[in-house]
Amino acid sequence: MTTRLDNRKVDELRKIKIELGVSKNAEGSCYLEWGKNIVIATVNGPKPVFPRHLADPQKAVVDYKYRMACFSVSERKSPVPGKRDKEISLVSGNALESAIMVEQFPNTLIDVNVLILSADAGTRVAALTAASLAAADAGLPMRGMISAVAAGRANEQLVLDLTKDEEDTADAVDMACAFLMPQKEIVLLQMDGFVKKEDCSKILENALIGAEKIYDIQKKALLEKYPLEGEIQL
Numbered sequence: 001m002t003t004r005l006d007n008r009k010v011d012e013l014r015k016i017k018i019e020l021g022v023s024k025n026a027e028g029s030c031y032l033e034w035g036k037n038i039v040i041a042t043v044n045g046p047k048p049v050f051p052r053h054l055a056d057p058q059k060a061v062v063d064y065k066y067r068m069a070c071f072s073v074s075e076r077k078s079p080v081p082g083k084r085d086k087e088i089s090l091v092s093g094n095a096l097e098s099a100i101m102v103e104q105f106p107n108t109l110i111d112v113n114v115l116i117l118s119a120d121a122g123t124r125v126a127a128l129t130a131a132s133l134a135a136a137d138a139g140l141p142m143r144g145m146i147s148a149v150a151a152g153r154a155n156e157q158l159v160l161d162l163t164k165d166e167e168d169t170a171d172a173v174d175m176a177c178a179f180l181m182p183q184k185e186i187v188l189l190q191m192d193g194f195v196k197k198e199d200c201s202k203i204l205e206n207a208l209i210g211a212e213k214i215y216d217i218q219k220k221a222l223l224e225k226y227p228l229e230g231e232i233q234l
């Protein structure tokens with residue numbers, strides 16, 4: 001087995017550091033470092049919807065905005081949201097909505113903002129992982145956490161959590177996956193690259209193993225800020 005470009009094992013995540021409640025102006029917030037990715041997520045709401053016709057009488061509307069700071073990548077990123085930002089915002093908002101009990105808050109808005117301060121591949125999954133924690137930090141009732149990670153192929157081996165250098169290899173496959181945990185429901189699945197059917201299943205299995213590790217890290221971060229008393233099992 002060849003070693004990875006950053007010497008990690010094939011199933012090893014990059015180092016993750018999480019801090020909750022970092023923004024005093026948001027109801028919930030999360031700062032996340034994941035390898036060389038740096039993300040900040042805030043959640044506000046439920047609050048009134050303007051203009052009113054955008055309200056949904058059945059549930060809260062989750063308005064998820066994924067943005068990259070101009071300085072987050074080596075070539076200056078335009079602050080104007082492009083097609084990629086809008087696509088990521090839409091699919092991520094749908095994924096996060098599946099975790100929040102939106103039906104409890106009809107005719108309201110839940111505002112989710114995620115800013116990528118530094119990007120090194122896997123930013124959409126880092127963003128969702130942080131946004132889910134920010135939603136919990138905001139005290140929203142939730143069915144579970146969204147634990148998201150990318151898995152794929154680089155340099156002829158199946159790997160977990162690709163860096164940008166790995167994503168840029170000739171045979172790269174990058175599958176962004178998000179799971180509602182602990183239910184293990186897939187709530188987001190996107191893929192770049194070409195892959196055989198059997199490798200596709202294996203990559204998905206690797207992603208779930210990664211998501212289980214992410215879920216443990218998320219629970220630890222939540223318990224650090226909100227210690228539980230007694231024998232409650234998360």
Ligand code: CDP
Nearest residue numbers: 073074077119120121122123124125164167
């Ligand atoms: O970040 P993620 O893997 O979710 O999305 P991607 O579209 O596959 O982008 C992979 C990486 O390309 C990003 O994390 C950035 O490091 C880089 N990128 C960039 O340099 N400039 C952009 N406008 C978009 C992405």
